Amino acid sequence: MTSSQRKPFVAGNWKMNGSDELVEAFSSKLASNQAVDIVICPPAVYLSKFSQAAFAIGAQNVSEFASGAHTGEVSLSMIAEAGCKYVILGHSERREAYYESNEVVARKVKAAIAAGLTPILCIGEPLEVRESGQVFDFVKAQLDAVAHECGAHYVKNSVIAYEPIWAIGTGKTASPEQAQEVHAFIRKELAALDVSAAASVRILYGGSVNAANAKELFAKIDIDGGLIGGASLKVEDFTTICQAAS
Template sequence: MPSGSLPQRTPAIVGNWKLWGTRAQAADHCDRLLALLPDEGRRPAAVGICAPFTSLDLCVEKLSGSGVGVYAQTMHQEESGAFTGEVSAPMLTEIGIDGVVLGHSERRQFFCETDRALQEKVAAALAAGLRPILCVGETEDEREAGETERKLRHQVQEGLEKVESERLAEVTIAYEPIWAVGTGQVATPEIAQDAIAFVRALVADRAKEAAERIRVLYGGSVKPDNAAAILAQPDVDGALVGGASLDPESFARIIAAAAP
Protein backbone atom coordinates (compact mmCIF):
# COMPACT_ATOMS: atom_id res chain seq x y z
CA MET A 1 0.00 0.00 0.00
CA PRO A 2 1.66 3.25 -1.02
CA SER A 3 2.06 5.59 1.92
CA GLY A 4 0.94 8.55 -0.14
CA SER A 5 -2.55 7.04 -0.38
CA LEU A 6 -3.06 7.00 3.38
CA PRO A 7 -5.47 9.46 4.97
CA GLN A 8 -4.18 11.90 7.55
CA ARG A 9 -4.03 10.30 11.00
CA THR A 10 -3.67 12.45 14.10
CA PRO A 11 -0.33 11.55 15.72
CA ALA A 12 -0.24 10.30 19.30
CA ILE A 13 2.59 10.84 21.77
CA VAL A 14 2.32 8.60 24.84
CA GLY A 15 4.73 8.76 27.77
CA ASN A 16 5.43 5.49 29.59
CA TRP A 17 6.66 6.24 33.11
CA LYS A 18 7.41 2.56 33.84
CA LEU A 19 8.46 2.07 37.50
CA TRP A 20 8.70 5.74 38.40
CA GLY A 21 6.88 8.25 40.53
CA THR A 22 5.33 8.60 43.95
CA ARG A 23 1.91 10.20 44.06
CA ALA A 24 3.55 13.52 44.92
CA GLN A 25 5.87 13.22 41.93
CA ALA A 26 2.97 12.26 39.67
CA ALA A 27 0.94 15.28 40.79
CA ASP A 28 3.88 17.61 40.17
CA HIS A 29 4.56 16.05 36.77
CA CYS A 30 0.93 16.51 35.66
CA ASP A 31 0.89 20.14 36.80
CA ARG A 32 4.15 20.94 35.01
CA LEU A 33 3.12 19.15 31.82
CA LEU A 34 -0.20 20.97 31.59
CA ALA A 35 1.58 24.29 32.07
CA LEU A 36 3.77 23.50 29.05
CA LEU A 37 1.14 22.18 26.65
CA PRO A 38 -1.00 24.34 24.37
CA ASP A 39 -4.76 23.95 24.61
CA GLU A 40 -6.04 20.63 23.30
CA GLY A 41 -7.27 22.05 19.99
CA ARG A 42 -3.85 23.54 19.23
CA ARG A 43 -1.73 20.48 19.99
CA PRO A 44 -0.01 18.74 17.07
CA ALA A 45 -0.74 15.32 18.59
CA ALA A 46 -2.99 13.46 20.96
CA VAL A 47 -1.17 13.10 24.28
CA GLY A 48 -1.22 10.36 26.90
CA ILE A 49 0.72 9.26 29.96
CA CYS A 50 1.12 5.75 31.43
CA ALA A 51 1.50 5.99 35.20
CA PRO A 52 1.98 3.25 37.80
CA PHE A 53 -1.20 1.78 39.26
CA THR A 54 -0.76 3.71 42.51
CA SER A 55 -0.98 7.08 40.75
CA LEU A 56 -3.56 6.39 38.05
CA ASP A 57 -6.54 7.82 39.93
CA LEU A 58 -4.56 10.93 40.84
CA CYS A 59 -3.52 11.46 37.22
CA VAL A 60 -7.13 11.08 36.08
CA GLU A 61 -8.13 13.79 38.55
CA LYS A 62 -5.25 16.10 37.66
CA LEU A 63 -5.69 15.74 33.90
CA SER A 64 -9.49 15.80 33.82
CA GLY A 65 -10.76 18.04 31.03
CA SER A 66 -7.27 18.59 29.60
CA GLY A 67 -7.50 16.10 26.75
CA VAL A 68 -4.44 14.23 28.05
CA GLY A 69 -5.24 10.52 28.21
CA VAL A 70 -4.31 8.32 31.15
CA TYR A 71 -3.14 4.76 30.44
CA ALA A 72 -2.25 1.78 32.60
CA GLN A 73 0.96 -0.12 31.88
CA THR A 74 -0.60 -3.59 31.92
CA MET A 75 -3.70 -5.50 33.05
CA HIS A 76 -4.95 -9.06 33.45
CA GLN A 77 -7.23 -10.62 30.87
CA GLU A 78 -9.72 -11.95 33.43
CA GLU A 79 -12.24 -9.72 35.20
CA SER A 80 -11.67 -11.40 38.58
CA GLY A 81 -10.21 -14.54 40.09
CA ALA A 82 -7.29 -16.00 41.98
CA PHE A 83 -4.62 -13.85 40.33
CA THR A 84 -2.71 -12.26 43.19
CA GLY A 85 -1.30 -8.84 42.39
CA GLU A 86 -3.26 -8.37 39.16
CA VAL A 87 -5.64 -5.63 37.99
CA SER A 88 -8.52 -6.14 35.55
CA ALA A 89 -9.94 -3.98 32.78
CA PRO A 90 -13.18 -3.17 34.68
CA MET A 91 -11.09 -1.99 37.64
CA LEU A 92 -9.31 0.43 35.32
CA THR A 93 -12.43 1.75 33.63
CA GLU A 94 -14.05 2.29 37.03
CA ILE A 95 -11.45 4.93 37.89
CA GLY A 96 -11.60 6.63 34.51
CA ILE A 97 -8.61 5.15 32.70
CA ASP A 98 -8.58 5.68 28.92
CA GLY A 99 -6.39 2.82 27.76
CA VAL A 100 -3.65 0.33 28.55
CA VAL A 101 -0.23 -0.62 27.19
CA LEU A 102 -0.02 -4.35 26.49
CA GLY A 103 2.96 -6.53 25.64
CA HIS A 104 5.74 -4.04 26.31
CA SER A 105 9.06 -5.80 25.76
CA GLU A 106 9.88 -5.50 29.46
CA ARG A 107 6.61 -7.25 30.34
CA ARG A 108 7.37 -9.99 27.82
CA GLN A 109 10.95 -10.40 29.05
CA PHE A 110 10.66 -10.04 32.83
CA PHE A 111 7.09 -11.24 33.41
CA CYS A 112 6.92 -13.92 30.71
CA GLU A 113 3.89 -12.48 28.92
CA THR A 114 3.02 -14.58 25.89
CA ASP A 115 1.38 -13.71 22.59
CA ARG A 116 -1.52 -16.00 23.50
CA ALA A 117 -2.14 -14.16 26.77
CA LEU A 118 -1.81 -10.81 25.02
CA GLN A 119 -4.50 -11.62 22.45
CA GLU A 120 -6.82 -12.26 25.41
CA LYS A 121 -5.77 -8.98 27.02
CA VAL A 122 -6.34 -6.96 23.85
CA ALA A 123 -9.83 -8.42 23.51
CA ALA A 124 -10.61 -7.83 27.19
CA ALA A 125 -9.44 -4.22 26.99
CA LEU A 126 -11.67 -3.49 23.99
CA ALA A 127 -14.63 -5.22 25.62
CA ALA A 128 -14.24 -2.96 28.65
CA GLY A 129 -13.98 0.22 26.57
CA LEU A 130 -10.23 0.71 26.99
CA ARG A 131 -7.92 1.68 24.12
CA PRO A 132 -5.16 -0.94 23.93
CA ILE A 133 -1.64 -0.13 22.76
CA LEU A 134 -0.14 -3.43 21.59
CA CYS A 135 3.67 -3.44 21.60
CA VAL A 136 5.64 -5.54 19.12
CA GLY A 137 9.30 -5.71 18.16
CA GLU A 138 12.36 -7.82 17.46
CA THR A 139 15.58 -8.47 19.38
CA GLU A 140 18.99 -7.48 18.05
CA ASP A 141 19.80 -11.12 17.24
CA GLU A 142 16.54 -11.46 15.30
CA ARG A 143 17.27 -8.32 13.30
CA GLU A 144 20.80 -9.46 12.46
CA ALA A 145 19.42 -12.84 11.38
CA GLY A 146 16.92 -11.20 9.04
CA GLU A 147 14.01 -12.34 11.20
CA THR A 148 12.37 -8.95 11.84
CA GLU A 149 9.39 -9.47 9.53
CA ARG A 150 8.79 -13.02 10.74
CA LYS A 151 8.74 -11.82 14.36
CA LEU A 152 6.47 -8.86 13.64
CA ARG A 153 4.08 -11.00 11.60
CA HIS A 154 3.74 -13.49 14.44
CA GLN A 155 3.24 -10.86 17.15
CA VAL A 156 0.77 -8.75 15.18
CA GLN A 157 -1.31 -11.66 13.94
CA GLU A 158 -1.41 -13.31 17.36
CA GLY A 159 -2.09 -10.07 19.22
CA LEU A 160 -5.01 -9.12 16.97
CA GLU A 161 -6.41 -12.64 16.57
CA LYS A 162 -9.50 -12.02 18.73
CA VAL A 163 -10.25 -8.51 17.43
CA GLU A 164 -13.10 -8.24 14.92
CA SER A 165 -12.04 -6.65 11.63
CA GLU A 166 -14.36 -3.68 12.16
CA ARG A 167 -12.65 -2.92 15.49
CA LEU A 168 -9.01 -3.23 14.40
CA ALA A 169 -8.58 0.54 14.10
CA GLU A 170 -9.49 0.90 17.79
CA VAL A 171 -6.17 -0.76 18.64
CA THR A 172 -2.93 1.22 18.55
CA ILE A 173 0.23 -0.72 17.72
CA ALA A 174 3.64 0.38 18.98
CA TYR A 175 6.71 -0.91 17.15
CA GLU A 176 9.50 -1.01 19.72
CA PRO A 177 12.67 -2.75 18.53
CA ILE A 178 13.90 -4.41 21.71
CA TRP A 179 17.50 -3.49 20.97
CA ALA A 180 16.51 0.20 21.18
CA VAL A 181 14.42 0.08 24.38
CA GLY A 182 16.24 1.75 27.25
CA THR A 183 19.62 1.28 25.57
CA GLY A 184 20.23 4.71 24.11
CA GLN A 185 20.27 3.14 20.66
CA VAL A 186 17.56 4.32 18.33
CA ALA A 187 16.30 2.95 15.05
CA THR A 188 17.03 5.21 12.10
CA PRO A 189 13.95 6.93 10.67
CA GLU A 190 14.24 4.57 7.69
CA ILE A 191 14.24 1.46 9.91
CA ALA A 192 11.23 2.77 11.81
CA GLN A 193 9.38 3.56 8.58
CA ASP A 194 10.08 0.17 6.99
CA ALA A 195 8.99 -1.80 10.06
CA ILE A 196 5.86 0.26 10.66
CA ALA A 197 4.86 0.10 6.99
CA PHE A 198 5.18 -3.68 7.26
CA VAL A 199 2.99 -3.71 10.38
CA ARG A 200 0.39 -1.64 8.55
CA ALA A 201 0.47 -4.08 5.63
CA LEU A 202 -0.20 -6.93 8.05
CA VAL A 203 -3.31 -5.14 9.28
CA ALA A 204 -4.33 -4.53 5.66
CA ASP A 205 -4.29 -8.29 5.11
CA ARG A 206 -7.22 -8.37 7.55
CA ALA A 207 -8.96 -5.12 6.64
CA LYS A 208 -7.65 -2.47 4.25
CA GLU A 209 -9.79 0.32 5.69
CA ALA A 210 -8.60 -0.44 9.22
CA ALA A 211 -4.98 -0.33 8.05
CA GLU A 212 -5.54 3.16 6.70
CA ARG A 213 -6.98 4.33 10.04
CA ILE A 214 -4.96 2.45 12.64
CA ARG A 215 -2.22 4.31 14.51
CA VAL A 216 1.20 2.68 14.56
CA LEU A 217 3.70 4.34 16.90
CA TYR A 218 7.47 4.03 17.24
CA GLY A 219 9.04 3.34 20.63
CA GLY A 220 12.70 3.00 21.56
CA SER A 221 14.95 5.73 23.00
CA VAL A 222 12.84 8.57 21.56
CA LYS A 223 14.26 11.93 22.63
CA PRO A 224 13.72 15.58 21.69
CA ASP A 225 16.73 15.55 19.36
CA ASN A 226 15.60 12.56 17.27
CA ALA A 227 11.81 12.77 17.49
CA ALA A 228 11.18 15.08 14.53
CA ALA A 229 13.02 12.89 12.02
CA ILE A 230 11.20 9.76 13.17
CA LEU A 231 7.78 11.42 13.32
CA ALA A 232 8.24 12.84 9.81
CA GLN A 233 8.08 9.34 8.31
CA PRO A 234 4.80 8.79 6.43
CA ASP A 235 3.70 5.64 8.26
CA VAL A 236 4.86 6.67 11.76
CA ASP A 237 1.82 7.93 13.65
CA GLY A 238 3.52 9.01 16.86
CA ALA A 239 5.74 7.71 19.62
CA LEU A 240 5.67 5.64 22.79
CA VAL A 241 8.24 7.52 24.86
CA GLY A 242 10.09 6.02 27.82
CA GLY A 243 12.73 7.80 29.87
CA ALA A 244 12.40 11.12 28.06
CA SER A 245 8.77 11.36 29.20
CA LEU A 246 9.78 11.60 32.87
CA ASP A 247 10.87 15.20 32.37
CA PRO A 248 7.85 17.34 31.40
CA GLU A 249 9.99 19.80 29.42
CA SER A 250 11.58 16.99 27.40
CA PHE A 251 8.20 15.33 26.83
CA ALA A 252 6.63 18.61 25.72
CA ARG A 253 9.43 19.10 23.17
CA ILE A 254 8.74 15.64 21.72
CA ILE A 255 5.04 16.48 21.47
CA ALA A 256 5.92 19.71 19.67
CA ALA A 257 8.08 17.72 17.24
CA ALA A 258 4.92 16.06 15.91
CA ALA A 259 3.92 19.31 14.19
CA PRO A 260 3.98 18.90 10.39
Protein backbone atom coordinates in the same frame (compact mmCIF):
# COMPACT_ATOMS: atom_id res chain seq x y z
CA MET B 1 -5.83 8.18 4.59
CA THR B 2 -2.40 9.82 4.64
CA SER B 3 -0.13 10.47 7.60
CA SER B 4 -1.24 14.10 7.64
CA GLN B 5 -4.83 12.94 8.20
CA ARG B 6 -3.98 10.68 11.14
CA LYS B 7 -3.90 12.62 14.38
CA PRO B 8 -0.49 12.20 16.02
CA PHE B 9 -0.38 10.23 19.25
CA VAL B 10 2.24 10.42 22.01
CA ALA B 11 2.11 8.17 25.07
CA GLY B 12 4.44 8.33 28.04
CA ASN B 13 5.27 5.05 29.77
CA TRP B 14 6.64 5.86 33.22
CA LYS B 15 7.34 2.18 33.89
CA MET B 16 8.06 1.64 37.62
CA ASN B 17 8.89 5.28 38.24
CA GLY B 18 6.95 8.17 39.69
CA SER B 19 5.99 10.06 42.80
CA ASP B 20 3.30 12.42 44.01
CA GLU B 21 5.67 15.24 43.09
CA LEU B 22 6.00 14.02 39.49
CA VAL B 23 2.24 13.59 39.19
CA GLU B 24 1.78 17.18 40.36
CA ALA B 25 4.43 18.45 37.94
CA PHE B 26 2.78 16.81 34.94
CA SER B 27 -0.74 17.73 36.04
CA SER B 28 0.16 21.41 36.38
CA LYS B 29 2.72 21.88 33.61
CA LEU B 30 1.79 19.57 30.73
CA ALA B 31 -0.77 21.45 28.71
CA SER B 32 -3.23 19.89 26.30
CA ASN B 33 -2.32 20.00 22.61
CA GLN B 34 -5.27 19.98 20.25
CA ALA B 35 -3.08 18.69 17.42
CA VAL B 36 -1.87 15.62 19.34
CA ASP B 37 -3.50 12.91 21.45
CA ILE B 38 -1.43 12.80 24.65
CA VAL B 39 -1.54 9.91 27.12
CA ILE B 40 0.43 9.39 30.33
CA CYS B 41 0.75 5.82 31.64
CA PRO B 42 1.99 5.92 35.25
CA PRO B 43 2.15 3.04 37.74
CA ALA B 44 -1.35 1.95 38.73
CA VAL B 45 -1.19 3.54 42.19
CA TYR B 46 -1.02 7.00 40.60
CA LEU B 47 -3.79 6.63 38.02
CA SER B 48 -6.60 8.16 40.06
CA LYS B 49 -4.42 11.15 40.96
CA PHE B 50 -4.62 12.43 37.38
CA SER B 51 -8.37 13.01 37.48
CA GLN B 52 -8.04 16.73 36.69
CA ALA B 53 -5.29 16.42 34.09
CA ALA B 54 -5.56 18.01 30.64
CA PHE B 55 -4.51 14.75 28.96
CA ALA B 56 -5.67 11.13 28.90
CA ILE B 57 -4.25 8.43 31.13
CA GLY B 58 -3.54 4.78 30.51
CA ALA B 59 -2.44 1.74 32.48
CA GLN B 60 0.83 -0.08 31.81
CA ASN B 61 -0.72 -3.53 31.96
CA VAL B 62 -3.90 -5.30 33.01
CA SER B 63 -5.10 -8.79 33.83
CA GLU B 64 -6.92 -10.77 31.19
CA PHE B 65 -9.32 -11.89 33.94
CA ALA B 66 -12.31 -9.90 35.17
CA SER B 67 -11.85 -10.69 38.88
CA GLY B 68 -10.95 -13.44 41.30
CA ALA B 69 -7.93 -15.06 42.93
CA HIS B 70 -5.20 -13.26 41.00
CA THR B 71 -3.05 -11.70 43.70
CA GLY B 72 -1.20 -8.59 42.58
CA GLU B 73 -3.21 -8.16 39.37
CA VAL B 74 -5.45 -5.26 38.35
CA SER B 75 -8.63 -5.70 36.31
CA LEU B 76 -9.99 -3.73 33.37
CA SER B 77 -12.94 -2.48 35.40
CA MET B 78 -10.54 -1.17 38.04
CA ILE B 79 -8.40 0.82 35.64
CA ALA B 80 -11.53 2.13 33.91
CA GLU B 81 -12.87 3.37 37.26
CA ALA B 82 -9.51 5.08 37.81
CA GLY B 83 -10.11 7.06 34.62
CA CYS B 84 -8.12 5.09 32.05
CA LYS B 85 -9.00 5.23 28.38
CA TYR B 86 -5.94 3.29 27.24
CA VAL B 87 -3.81 0.35 28.35
CA ILE B 88 -0.35 -0.70 27.19
CA LEU B 89 -0.32 -4.40 26.31
CA GLY B 90 2.49 -6.65 25.18
CA HIS B 91 5.33 -4.34 26.14
CA SER B 92 8.65 -6.09 25.59
CA GLU B 93 9.38 -6.00 29.32
CA ARG B 94 6.14 -7.87 30.01
CA ARG B 95 6.89 -10.36 27.25
CA GLU B 96 10.51 -10.98 28.25
CA ALA B 97 10.63 -10.52 32.03
CA TYR B 98 7.16 -11.88 32.83
CA TYR B 99 6.91 -14.44 30.04
CA GLU B 100 3.73 -13.10 28.44
CA SER B 101 3.29 -15.05 25.22
CA ASN B 102 1.76 -13.77 22.01
CA GLU B 103 -1.39 -15.66 22.97
CA VAL B 104 -1.63 -14.08 26.44
CA VAL B 105 -1.17 -10.63 24.94
CA ALA B 106 -3.85 -11.38 22.34
CA ARG B 107 -6.36 -12.37 25.03
CA LYS B 108 -5.65 -9.15 26.91
CA VAL B 109 -6.21 -7.12 23.74
CA LYS B 110 -9.55 -8.86 23.21
CA ALA B 111 -10.62 -8.22 26.81
CA ALA B 112 -9.57 -4.57 26.69
CA ILE B 113 -11.54 -3.86 23.52
CA ALA B 114 -14.60 -5.65 24.93
CA ALA B 115 -14.35 -3.42 28.02
CA GLY B 116 -14.29 -0.26 25.91
CA LEU B 117 -10.62 0.58 26.41
CA THR B 118 -8.10 1.17 23.65
CA PRO B 119 -5.08 -1.13 23.77
CA ILE B 120 -1.67 0.24 22.87
CA LEU B 121 -0.39 -3.02 21.41
CA CYS B 122 3.39 -3.31 21.56
CA ILE B 123 5.30 -5.45 19.09
CA GLY B 124 8.96 -5.64 18.16
CA GLU B 125 12.05 -7.78 17.85
CA PRO B 126 15.15 -8.50 19.97
CA LEU B 127 18.65 -7.91 18.63
CA GLU B 128 19.25 -11.50 17.57
CA VAL B 129 16.14 -11.46 15.40
CA ARG B 130 17.18 -8.16 13.83
CA GLU B 131 20.66 -9.51 13.09
CA SER B 132 19.31 -12.75 11.63
CA GLY B 133 17.10 -10.90 9.16
CA GLN B 134 13.86 -12.33 10.59
CA VAL B 135 12.26 -9.05 11.72
CA PHE B 136 9.19 -9.26 9.50
CA ASP B 137 8.47 -12.89 10.39
CA PHE B 138 8.79 -12.11 14.10
CA VAL B 139 6.51 -9.08 13.97
CA LYS B 140 3.99 -10.87 11.76
CA ALA B 141 3.70 -13.69 14.32
CA GLN B 142 2.89 -11.15 17.03
CA LEU B 143 0.22 -9.53 14.87
CA ASP B 144 -1.20 -12.84 13.68
CA ALA B 145 -1.79 -14.00 17.27
CA VAL B 146 -3.96 -10.95 17.93
CA ALA B 147 -5.82 -11.33 14.65
CA HIS B 148 -6.51 -14.99 15.43
CA GLU B 149 -7.93 -14.15 18.85
CA CYS B 150 -9.75 -10.89 18.06
CA GLY B 151 -10.53 -10.90 14.36
CA ALA B 152 -10.08 -7.95 12.03
CA HIS B 153 -12.02 -5.50 14.19
CA TYR B 154 -9.08 -5.08 16.55
CA VAL B 155 -7.31 -2.95 13.94
CA LYS B 156 -9.75 -0.04 14.18
CA ASN B 157 -9.93 -0.30 17.96
CA SER B 158 -6.22 -0.24 18.77
CA VAL B 159 -3.07 1.83 18.67
CA ILE B 160 0.03 -0.11 17.60
CA ALA B 161 3.51 0.58 19.00
CA TYR B 162 6.58 -0.78 17.25
CA GLU B 163 9.37 -1.10 19.79
CA PRO B 164 12.60 -2.73 18.64
CA ILE B 165 13.72 -4.35 21.89
CA TRP B 166 17.39 -3.71 21.13
CA ALA B 167 16.67 0.03 21.16
CA ILE B 168 14.82 0.27 24.50
CA GLY B 169 16.78 1.71 27.38
CA THR B 170 20.05 1.05 25.56
CA GLY B 171 20.59 4.48 24.08
CA LYS B 172 20.43 2.87 20.63
CA THR B 173 17.70 3.97 18.26
CA ALA B 174 16.60 2.48 14.99
CA SER B 175 17.33 4.91 12.20
CA PRO B 176 14.26 6.73 10.88
CA GLU B 177 14.58 4.59 7.74
CA GLN B 178 14.71 1.33 9.72
CA ALA B 179 11.71 2.37 11.78
CA GLN B 180 9.73 3.45 8.72
CA GLU B 181 10.44 0.16 6.99
CA VAL B 182 8.87 -1.83 9.82
CA HIS B 183 5.99 0.62 10.28
CA ALA B 184 5.15 0.29 6.58
CA PHE B 185 5.25 -3.51 6.90
CA ILE B 186 2.90 -3.40 9.90
CA ARG B 187 0.42 -1.22 8.04
CA LYS B 188 0.55 -3.57 5.07
CA GLU B 189 -0.15 -6.57 7.32
CA LEU B 190 -3.08 -4.78 8.95
CA ALA B 191 -4.45 -3.82 5.53
CA ALA B 192 -4.82 -7.52 4.75
CA LEU B 193 -7.44 -7.56 7.52
CA ASP B 194 -9.09 -4.16 6.99
CA VAL B 195 -7.82 -1.71 4.38
CA SER B 196 -9.68 1.29 5.75
CA ALA B 197 -8.76 0.67 9.38
CA ALA B 198 -5.12 0.06 8.47
CA ALA B 199 -4.97 3.44 6.76
CA SER B 200 -6.28 5.21 9.86
CA VAL B 201 -4.66 3.25 12.72
CA ARG B 202 -1.91 5.13 14.54
CA ILE B 203 1.41 3.26 14.59
CA LEU B 204 3.87 4.62 17.15
CA TYR B 205 7.61 4.22 17.38
CA GLY B 206 8.86 3.12 20.80
CA GLY B 207 12.62 2.82 20.83
CA SER B 208 14.46 5.46 22.89
CA VAL B 209 12.63 8.45 21.43
CA ASN B 210 13.87 11.68 22.96
CA ALA B 211 13.60 15.43 22.48
CA ALA B 212 16.53 15.43 20.07
CA ASN B 213 15.46 12.68 17.65
CA ALA B 214 11.66 12.88 17.78
CA LYS B 215 11.14 15.33 14.93
CA GLU B 216 13.17 13.29 12.45
CA LEU B 217 11.43 10.05 13.41
CA PHE B 218 7.93 11.53 13.32
CA ALA B 219 8.53 12.97 9.85
CA LYS B 220 8.31 9.49 8.34
CA ILE B 221 5.03 8.77 6.58
CA ASP B 222 3.99 5.73 8.65
CA ILE B 223 5.24 6.91 12.06
CA ASP B 224 2.31 8.59 13.80
CA GLY B 225 3.92 9.42 17.13
CA GLY B 226 5.75 7.68 19.91
CA LEU B 227 5.59 5.48 22.98
CA ILE B 228 8.06 7.31 25.18
CA GLY B 229 10.00 5.76 28.07
CA GLY B 230 12.71 7.66 29.93
CA ALA B 231 11.97 11.01 28.30
CA SER B 232 8.39 10.84 29.59
CA LEU B 233 9.66 11.46 33.13
CA LYS B 234 10.67 15.04 32.33
CA VAL B 235 7.88 17.49 31.57
CA GLU B 236 10.03 19.72 29.38
CA ASP B 237 11.40 16.85 27.26
CA PHE B 238 8.00 15.23 26.91
CA THR B 239 6.46 18.55 25.90
CA THR B 240 9.13 18.96 23.22
CA ILE B 241 8.35 15.49 21.90
CA CYS B 242 4.63 16.29 21.74
CA GLN B 243 5.40 19.47 19.87
CA ALA B 244 7.54 17.51 17.41
CA ALA B 245 4.59 15.19 16.77
CA SER B 246 2.31 18.11 15.99
